[in-house]
Amino acid sequence: xxxxxxxxxxxxxxxxxxxxxxxxxxxxxxxxxxxxxxxxxxxxxxxxxxxxxxxxxxxxxxxxxxxxxxxxxxxxxxxxxxxxxxxxxxxxxxxxxxxxxxxxxxxxxxxxxxxxxxxxxxxxxxxxxxxxxxxxxxxxxxxxxxxxxxxxxxxxxxxxxxxxxxxxxxxxxxxxxxxxxxxxxxxxxxxxxxxxxxxxxxxxxxxxxxxxxxxxxxxxxxxxxxxxxxxxxxxxxxxxxxxxxxxxxxxxxxxxxxxxxxxxxxxxxxxxxxxxxxxxxxxxxxxxxxxxxxxxxxxxxxxxxxxxxxxxxxxxxxxxxxxxxxxxxxxxxxxxxxxxxxxxxxxxxxxxxxxxxxxxxxxxxxxxxxxxxxxxxxxxxxxxx
Numbered sequence: 001x002x003x004x005x006x007x008x009x010x011x012x013x014x015x016x017x018x019x020x021x022x023x024x025x026x027x028x029x030x031x032x033x034x035x036x037x038x039x040x041x042x043x044x045x046x047x048x049x050x051x052x053x054x055x056x057x058x059x060x061x062x063x064x065x066x067x068x069x070x071x072x073x074x075x076x077x078x079x080x081x082x083x084x085x086x087x088x089x090x091x092x093x094x095x096x097x098x099x100x101x102x103x104x105x106x107x108x109x110x111x112x113x114x115x116x117x118x119x120x121x122x123x124x125x126x127x128x129x130x131x132x133x134x135x136x137x138x139x140x141x142x143x144x145x146x147x148x149x150x151x152x153x154x155x156x157x158x159x160x161x162x163x164x165x166x167x168x169x170x171x172x173x174x175x176x177x178x179x180x181x182x183x184x185x186x187x188x189x190x191x192x193x194x195x196x197x198x199x200x201x202x203x204x205x206x207x208x209x210x211x212x213x214x215x216x217x218x219x220x221x222x223x224x225x226x227x228x229x230x231x232x233x234x235x236x237x238x239x240x241x242x243x244x245x246x247x248x249x250x251x252x253x254x255x256x257x258x259x260x261x262x263x264x265x266x267x268x269x270x271x272x273x274x275x276x277x278x279x280x281x282x283x284x285x286x287x288x289x290x291x292x293x294x295x296x297x298x299x300x301x302x303x304x305x306x307x308x309x310x311x312x313x314x315x316x317x318x319x320x321x322x323x324x325x326x327x328x329x330x331x332x333x334x335x336x337x338x339x340x341x342x343x344x345x346x347x348x349x350x351x352x353x354x355x356x357x358x359x360x361x362x363x364x365x366x367x368x369x370x371x372x373x374x375x376x377x378x379x380x381x382x383x384x385x
Contacts, residue, residue, distance in 0.1 A: 001044070001076040002026035002318050003100065004037070005065070005089075007053040010375060011081035012037035013383055014301040015314055019079075020380065021307045022315035027076070029065060036375070036383035053084035053161075062092050069099035077321045078102045079299050079314060083160040086298040087114065101321040103226070103275040105297060113295045116205045117158040123292065126271050130292045131284070133207035139194050142206065152185050152209040154246070155194060158202035170198070181246040183209045210291060213357065214238040214245060216283040218257070218290060220264035221302055223276050223313045225320060228269045232316040232329040234306045235261055239337070239366070242347035244355065249301055249374070250344040251366070253337040254309045260290055261330075267292070276317055278302065301374060305338040308372045337371035 002019055004026050006012035012028050013036050019026050020042030027044045028037045031052050038047045048068055051057035069076060078100035080089050089096060090110055096102070104110055112122035117135035124130075132150060135158070136142045142149075157163045163177040173196070174180040180197075184190040194204070210216075215237055222233035237255050241247035264279055278300050281290040303313045310332035320326045352358035358366070376384045 001072055001074070002079060003029060003065070003068075003076040004079045004081060005029040005050075005085050006035070006037070006081040007031045007050075007084050009035045009037065011299075011301065013040060014304045014374070015079055015081055015299055016040045016042045017377060017380060018304045018307045018312060018314040019318065022312050022318075024315060024318055026079075027068075029068075039382040039385075041380050041382065053082075053088055058088050058091060061088060062095060066095075066099045075099060075101050077318050079317070081299050083114070083296075083298065084164070087159070087161065090114065103317070103321060105271075105273050105275055109271055109273070110297060113297055115158050115202065116156050116294070117203050119295070120205065122271075126267075128267055128292050129287075129289055131208040131210055133205050135203055135205050137203040138199060139191070142194055143191060146187050146191055149187055149190065149206055150208055151187070152183050152211070153190060153206050154181060154183055154209045155190065155197075156181065156205045156207060158200065158204060162200045162202060162204075163197075176248075178247045179243055183245070210282045210284050212283055212285065214241050216285075217241070218255075218260065218281045218283070219302060220261065220279040220281070221277070221300065221306055221311075221313060222264065222268065223316050223320070224268060224274050226274050228272055228274055230265050230268070230328060230330075231320060231326050232311050232313050233261060233265065234309060234311045234313075234330070234332045236302050236305060240344055240347050240352065240358070242340075242343040242351070244347060244351040244357065247347065248343060249338070249340050250347045251337065251339045251371075252302065252305065253335050254305060254332055256334055263290075268295075273297075276313060301340075302338070304374065305336060305372070306332065308338070309333045309336040337369065338374055339367075339371045340374040341376075 004012050004015045012030050016037045025042050025044050029048045029050050031050050033049050050061050080086050112118045120133050163180050165171045217238040219236045223231050236252050239251040242250045278296045280293040284291045311329050348363050
């Protein structure tokens with residue numbers, strides 16, 4: 001049995017469909033009682049409603065999902081669809097292992113990937129090609145070093161969930177986590193922004209901003225066994241994001257680049273990675289290389305695109321963790337597209353239309369191309385209704 005754990009939609013539905021395409025039905029644990037994944041024909045009953053994935057709720061979440069596992073004939077395979085869910089699994093790793101099957105990298109490596117502050121030193125130690133970045137514990141530290149910051153730059157939280165705002169005032173001021181990410185071309189503007197962001201114990205990162213259009217953002221997706229052998233992989237690139245340049249998935253496609261795929265596997269084997277992974281890259285024209293922006297060790301919406309193209313990482317992970325023999329899968333089709341229509345329309349209207357990166361004609365022409373939809377699937381229509 002597969003169990004998908006997600007704090008909110010549509011992340012759970014991405015994985016329900018991805019596994020469903022391989023003939024694997026799954027049980028959904030969600031923090032939303034109206035999660036569209038519950039309506040999928042690939043979702044098993046019963047559904048399990050969890051509290052929000054916040055640290056103060058982790059104990060209760062563990063009790064609920066441990067109790068569910070004890071009703072199963074065998075340990076289910078656990079798939080986690082976001083940063084907060086990954087944090088929970090990491091913190092309760094030893095307690096969860098008697099109840100669920102999952103594969104994570106060693107603890108010290110996992111922490112270095114989850115924390116953007118820790119990742120700076122880790123990337124330098126492992127000789128990964130990353131943009132220049134500095135971690136700060138507080139605004140006062142940044143203020144003391146402000147004149148030495150290279151521009152343009154971007155500010156990121158140590159953990160993504162640090163910018164999952166709890167108050168309505170912060171949500172109105174900064175928007176979503178992705179909307180809060182922005183380019184800074186002046187040091188006073190950088191400092192003013194950081195003063196307004198609530199301070200956290202984990203700090204924040206100021207990273208050099210790499211210029212370039214959205215299609216210069218590429219991602220490697222893979223699954224690695226306990227010996228860091230890659231059992232499946234594919235590459236994607238962004239066509240549009242919401243908001244432009246720093247946002248979430250709006251429209252993306254698969255592509256091939258043997259050199260980038262090979263380097264990605266080499267980087268991950270260098271750090272002794274195991275489990276599911278996504279590496280975010282951006283092409284640095286000045287350096288003439290892809291720079292690593294982030295390494296994310298959890299399941300992703302892009303896995304649905306991979307399944308359509310020919311490499312189903314969620315199914316590979318499920319079968320491997322069940323102890324089945326899995327032959328490496330790296331053959332997939334080029335230019336297979338995935339569209340998150342509501343996000344894409346917002347990205348065009350509020351962003352690309354204004355910066356003229358996409359004209360009305362070029363945008364409509366791009367929509368006319370054959371593609372798969374993140375939410376709508378004629379074979380499983382109820383979540384869309």
